[in-house]
Amino acid sequence: MNEPNNSSQPSRREFIKTTGKMAAVSALAGLTVPHVHGAEGNTINVALIGCGGRGTGAAENALSVKSAPLKLVAMADVFEHKLNGSYRGIKNSRVGSKVDVPDERKFIGFDAYQKAIDCLRPGDIAIFTSPLAFRWVHFAYAIEKKVHVFMEKPLTADGPTSRRLIQLAKEADAANLKVGVGLMSRHSKPMQELHKRIEDGEIGDIILMRGYRMHGPVGSFASTPKPDGMSDLMWQISRFHSFLWASGGSYSDFLIHHVDHCCWMKNGWPVKAQGLGGRHYKESPEGQPYVDQNFDTYSVEYVFDDGARFIMDGRCMTGCNDIYSSYAQGTKGSAIIARHGDIGTPSMTFKGHKQGRQDLIWQSTDTSNPYQNEWDALVEAILSNTPYNEVERGVYSSLVTSMGRVAAHSGQEITFEDMLNSEHEYAPGVDKLTMDSPSPLPADERGHYPQPKPGLLGKREY
Structure with a gap:
């Protein structure tokens, strides 16, 4: 970058x-x-x-x-x-x-x-x-x-x-x-009501939000070298979660809903992010090398203009403690934004931060389908x-999600301006691709693709 x-x-x-x-x-x-x-x-x-x-x-x-x-x-x-x-x-x-x-x-x-x-x-x-x-x-x-x-x-x-x-x-x-x-x-009626309650001061000013999507590998999170008879381009499209040019990787594709609705609750976009992560498992159970561009774990701290923080944690590992939910902490109380998954109900508000039933202020009842x-x-x-x-808002959510991903992959602090003004385009010429085109992400002689190297490439991911 x-x-x-x-x-x-x-x-x-x-x-x-x-x-x-x-x-x-x-x-x-x-x-x-x-x-x-x-x-x-x-x-x-x-x-x-x-x-x-x-x-x-x-x-x-x-x-x-x-x-x-x-x-x-x-x-x-x-x-x-x-x-x-x-x-x-x-x-x-x-x-x-x-x-x-x-x-x-x-x-x-x-x-x-x-x-x-x-x-x-x-x-x-x-x-x-x-x-x-x-x-x-x-x-x-x-x-x-x-x-x-x-x-x-x-x-x-x-x-x-x-x-x-x-x-x-x-x-x-x-x-x-x-x-x-x-x-x-944004079309979840419980979250719409929660947003209004937060705006009206029910839990005070938000000072911290937390999002978690931690579960086993899903989708095309991890990929081994392409099979014979298939081009790099078609392999990467078929395994799009594994490659940054195609999906933004697992961080962008899997975590964007929590990033989006937490920023909505805060009524703003973070000004900067710093983060970390790692590739803990480098081979499949069969002993084949993983060649995707994802980390197995991510933890990113976003900072808003007023100093409030938002922590986004992601993990794709089997056998670990699974958490898939989001929360807001305010000066007067707290809220459960998504009780489970990206939009799981009910949303709730509480007096204080223990979030016990005795401290419950409000619990949503709507069960309509946001999709x-x-x-x-x-x-x-x-x-x-x-x-x-909804495109501008969708771009901002995508941009802020990418900001956290780049922070973790580079090991650097990434500002909103860094991400917005970057000239590193991951798939230039994508509008001219054909079935016979080379991939925007070529493999080396071993069939491996460039992977993030925190601390070695400045503010670039690869």
Whole structure:
């Protein structure tokens, strides 16, 4: 990571202030644009780009919206087996009758996203659930084709793509497009009520927050050398949690929900972070070397403008004490934000910090599904033609998450400005990839990929 030139590049405060003004102006300008949503009986057509588990779930949520009829009409991925598995899963689900994807609208390859979006009309919806490196590429094409978007988290892993996506968000506003981001904590009704209670002073001023996601290995957290007959590029995409260019690694992909909702409770973004972590297990149980870019453990301290701290701990190890929850400590009391998982209820507030039942102030009762709530909100904004764009906030959450990851991987203190103004782009030219392209992260002669080396590379991860 390059050191920022503070004389010519935006500061954290300037960046947030400027983008906020631009978003407001764009939103107002968007109100003069004709209402844009699908015709033909008001059915909104949907294209799914990225057919893994999260994409399949997002499509099912989309088709479960009750305020308007939605229909899945096109699918795209770089792996045919992923697309076919997703298609079968959705077609055999309770929303299967809303799936109309014949073979001629199933597209495979790096240009498949264009073909799928080309099946839509202005005002329809594209779902982006591919690895994050492709988020800005797909978003730019959706804006060109005037379709609304739902994009999965994280949105970015580096400074250049964060700045690029913020600019695209302004263009989406100017085109009167609605954009949802899969940070579903913001659509958790218990967390919404908790946020209001914290704002109203129920636990005093927040001085400390804690987030924990500590469990055994999940997803493609750890990877061994690629098998014969598969390119580095396709291996890394298939194991995207293992590689920073594709996902931001396990830190960004697994921990962003806690980072996002803790920053929300604080009503701000940290100004700096320092952290640590380590690779404790370097070989698989079969004796093969792990070649991914993740640490097994992370502990990051974020610092806010007022000096308040947020500690984010992550671990992917079998046999250890599992903790998966988040908390806020205030000057008058404390809160459980997520009781279990990313959004597990109930949320609670307490007098003091022991959090015993005798000290309980409030406990949430709502059990609605935040994954469905975020889709209901997006479609309602489309139908009512009201401004709706979650991209800037999604970029900030991704950027702050990356700030902590880089702090742990580099062993350095990383500021918001360091992360925002970095010129290290992890996947330059990703918009030009083909099935035969080399990977943005080449392997050495042993089939190993660059790994973080704290203390040796300055503020760069690798």
